[in-house]
Amino acid sequence: MLDETVFRSDDVPAAERFDYWAELLGRTHAPMELRSDHADDFRACQRVVDLGAVTVWSATYLPLVFRRTPKLIRQSDPEAYHLALVVRGTGAGVWAHRETEYQPYDLFLNSSSLPADVHSSGAPVTTVALELPKTMVSLPRDVTRRIVGVPVSGREGMGALLARFLTHITDDTTSYQPADGPRLGAVLADLTAALFAHLLEAGDCLPPETHRQTLILRIQAFIREHLHDPQLTPAAIAAAHHISTSYLHRLFRDEDATVAAWVRRLRLEAAHRELTDPALQAVPIHAIATRWGFPRATDFSRAYRAAYGTTPREQRHQALRSQE
Structure with missing residues (x-):
């Protein structure tokens, strides 16, 4: 079985649930400001799976607003990419350069280094997500902005490949050994790099440097394969x-x-x-x-x-x- 940690709000006194959830998200992703109309009786559960340098998790929770501010980024930035598959509920992400709405089976792409407001709605919301260091999928800062917030379907193409692999891992970890974790993490990093390369190649009038970085991503994925x-x-x-x-x-x-x-x-x-x-x-x-x-x-x-x-x-x- 893979190494995993489980949180259930019912295991915490009602008055402490919301603050504890915020603390948990700060450890698995990055420090954030949270707001919710359900803070007085917050309900959530999360299962975090350790895949070496990569972390994946499944979570179900009541609607929230997540804010990653410039101040929080200056205080703590794990330099990571965050990808989440919306399984149930809807959401929206707001960045300085883009606003995007999300429906079930859309992929949400984010960076811990960019300020953002993320709104989730539905009762409850369910997501399956992964966090990986930027060093595993190296992109220049200006190229990162071209990817963050881009709408990606988890039902077809490269998005579906990543979504299926991610949900398969989080559905059942009992068939894997702890030593399988880093291997699975490396596969997820490769799939993420392939998705990023696909998105960059699909862009219109990309500058030469972006085409160059996309080609490097493709070559690195080819080498690993x-x-x-x-x-x-x-x-x-x-x-x-x-x-x-x-x-x-x-x-x-x-x-x-x-x-x-x-x-x-x-x-x-x-x-x-x-x-x-x-x-x-x-x-x-x-x-x-x-x-x-x-x-x-x-x-x-x-x-x-x-x-x-x-x-x-x-x-x-x-x-x-x-x-x-």
Whole structure:
């Protein structure tokens, strides 16, 4: 079962429910001002599921107004993207650059760094949401504004893919192991990046920098999807996106690593997750290395030590000892 935390308003004295709900949302999302006509007898429940760097939750609550003000942002900004699927009820979001209304099975896209007023209505409201660090889907600030508040249907296309995956995870967590959490979080990050790229490509008259960032998002999602492929070279990546290898290298010039280094890092992270997973302790280290693009044991050991300061074998022994 995945690691999760459950809140029910009935577990708290009536006079404390609304303030406790505001405190809970501040921990799972970001500090907000809340208003509700039902504050004196507030009813809500929420199940928060830990997926490593990504958090997902399902929540049912009475109508609210959420305010994220510039002052609150200055005080605390987790630098995160927030996506919520409206399952029941309706809502509206108001930002400096956009106003959007939401119906059931619309996706609500927000940023913890932007002031917003969000109104929910219905009795009760039900949402399924995810929170992920911006570092997992890097976008320039001006591009972020183009995505936040854009109406997205959860019934078709990229929105439906993300919505189905999100609801499937939150419907039943009992079929997963705790070690599955970071893997599921990585999949959600990839789906979010793909949705953002889709929205940016659908925009009219986007500036060249936006097209460039969209292409980078597509390439990064492609790399994550094909990490197992031993032929995942810069030339193959460039060919798959109909660009030259030299242009691919220019695209990554402003990123935190070269194309080859970015691929190597992701492969090492994937191998690290499997080496420290108790459920995979019987899988030979060389099999894990080969699966993640390191067919030569010496190359894998050298790269792993450079990244983590220890050998793959020592890492596995440490992980097993911590489970005892």
